[in-house]
Amino acid sequence: MTSAIDGLYDLRGLKCPLPVLKTRRRLKSMESGAELLIETTDPLAGIDIPHFCSQEGHELVRSEKTEAGHRFLIRKG
Numbered sequence: 001m002t003s004a005i006d007g008l009y010d011l012r013g014l015k016c017p018l019p020v021l022k023t024r025r026r027l028k029s030m031e032s033g034a035e036l037l038i039e040t041t042d043p044l045a046g047i048d049i050p051h052f053c054s055q056e057g058h059e060l061v062r063s064e065k066t067e068a069g070h071r072f073l074i075r076k077g
Contacts, residue, residue, distance in 0.1 A: 041069035
């Protein structure tokens with residue numbers, strides 16, 4: 001099974017809680033199993049996004065530190 005990554009959702013420059021709120025909104029419009037790649041600069045996103053995924057039933061496929069923040073690959077649950 002292959003799943004397409006729904007592009008890069010650029011959330012750089014946004015402060016908590018906006019990265020989580022915008023991620024939630026984007027995932028609602030996607031089909032189950034679809035993947036979303038997001039990029040953030042908010043230091044709290046490193047805690048907030050994994051917590052959001054576990055609370056909402058999404059899979060955090062990949063989490064990586066970038067030069068300016070974090071990049072996450074989320075598979076919609």
